[in-house]
Amino acid sequence: MAAAEDPWVRWDWVADHGGDIGAAVVDHVALTLGSLLAGLAVSALLVAAVRRWPRLETPVLAGAGLLYTVPSVALFALLVPWTGLSPTSAVIGLTTYNLLVLVRSIVLGLEAVPGEVEEAARGMGMTPAARLWRVEVPLALPVIAGGLRVAAVTTIGLVTVSALIGQGGLGQLILDGLVRDFRTPLVVGTTLSVVLAMAADGALVAATRLLTPWSAGSGRIRGRPAP
């Protein structure tokens, strides 16, 4: 396919296109952040609904699981007739994929809060809202952060697919490499996407350690001992 003399990286091209590469990184980060924040907001609402009406848990998880099964290229294509070849389509699609892992980790995290702790908080006269925000959420944070790490790494990889609907951040460079049969943008786009994913993962681990100094920040569930 590629001519024998096309090296994997032509540094002169990288040097000449620093601006384009930077713009692709910015787009990539913006799409990722947008869909992670939207995913967190929607998941929080869904979990609130599930806590209020426990019967909803099965349909909510099943629905999120169903959406998670739809291949990304199909989901983006299904959105295009309604929201166009736009960042909106990309963010809606990416948000959809975050729901399953985020809802599940928030539910698991809150469920793992020991019953004695909740009783103690109630005994201290805390209101339900205070119990949620000052006791349960902080204790659930390592588990929620574990879900967020998976969501972030997955989203950063998936953003590249949205190049097919004209978005894509670093995916544009990858697609460009394919279309023009030129390896450098392909290698640059792939490498930076992997670096972004690992950086996001590392940043979330560090943030969790800072926010939950009492735990090892391992993201593991330390719930009640098995009966």
Place this chain on the structure above:
Amino acid sequence: MSFLFEVVRWLTDLAHWRGSDGIPARLAEQAAMSGASVLVACLVAVPVGLVLGHRRKGVALAVNVSNVGRAVPSFALLVLAAEVFGIGAAPAFVALVALAIPPLVTGSCVGVQSVEAEVVEAASGMGMSGRQLLWRVELPVALPQVLGAVRTTTVQVVATASLAAVVAWGGLGRFVIDGLARRDFAMATAGALLVALLAMGTEVLLGGITRRLVPVGVQAGAAGQNASAPTTRQGSRP
């Protein structure tokens, strides 16, 4: 409304159900490619994972490798494979196998490793050899997890196979990629619906097979276990 009508018209046009670029042919292509990739990946990955889990060695390494694997976009993997192997079926196959191996190694390795120590001790106390222990105790008990990994990986491979149209391979993704490229959104939507149905169908089918394959005794024991353990459904979505 008229757009949905166009999609329905595309799907019900008999011309789209005939020939080598018709829906049945594309579906068969995608099923064959996904099946072959998963099969080869299983033959490589599951034995490695089982042995690693049995020896209680390299589990952390396997988990880390699979985490790094998740960071590599499957879209990039496909395009990279096309650079090395040319366009067509070869890069699609190589990329799909490469994508499937890490989660399968991790799934089978973690599955075997998480068999309770008491069970393993009881079996070796009965005088079982390492090989007997793996085949007759660890593998059956770990089966729900191993098959779970096979299921999620297969769904992921089917999904990525829909993306392989970008490297000039076939499959149902052709309709989506061509539809998007030609701004024929009725065709892209129809193709996307078919791709989504195929992925969901795969999930349901493999879920059914898993339930039949897992021994009843293990199922009962695993039900409580799985409720607390986060499932392995966290592959990199293509």
